[in-house]
Amino acid sequence: MLLKLTSEEETIKLGARLGRGLRAGAVVLLRGELGAGKTTLARGLARGAGFKGRVSSPTFALAHVYRGKRLTVHHLDLYRLARGEELEVGIEELLEDPRAAVVVEWPAAAGGRWPKDRLEITLAHAPPGRRASLKATGPAARKVLESARA
Ligand SMILES: Nc1ncnc2c1ncn2[C@@H]1O[C@H](COP(=O)(O)OP(=O)(O)O)[C@@H](O)[C@H]1O
Ligand SMILES: [Mg+2]
Secondary structure (H helix, E strand, C coil), X not given: CEEEECCHHHHXXXXXXHHHHXXXXXXXXXXXXXXXXXXXXXXXXXXXXXXXXXXXXXXXXXXXXXXXXXXXXXXXXXXXXXXXXXXXXXXXXXXXXXXXXXXXXXXXXXXXXXXXXXXXXXXXXXXXEEEEEEEECCHHHHHHHHXXXX
């Protein structure tokens, strides 16, 4: 599925729609160059999943956690992992959190250990906006996509 996002607001809305469909165990991988809108989308996802707090977390952290009533969203930004910085939490542990979904920017920085069933979103600059391509690679991810369409 290919979408045009003409403003930051639309990126957030897409995230929020997908976030409403997020369930524990869901994995969302966000790809795209710097500035493509990955963090913006992740914030929308946290909102849609029911997180009410501040989502503008400090950029120096590689891992953020958004605890909503319904669901916890772990948001990883692994950009600096490939550049030698360390993650204080174990990725395996987060993936096993029975109450949580995991959203990852720069997933390639962690190697190939993501679950097979995941929602892959690639964002790209399409001046003045962005475009997003969405692909579900398994049944759990397909459910997230379906509930975003509804
Ligand atoms: N659809 C869009 N159209 C225009 N600007 C956008 C859009 N989505 C996000 N942005 C803007 O792009 C900038 C970079 O976004 P960010 O989410 O930090 O990117 P990334 O995490 O991929 O580096 C932000 O200023 C954000 O407001
Ligand atoms: Mg980012």
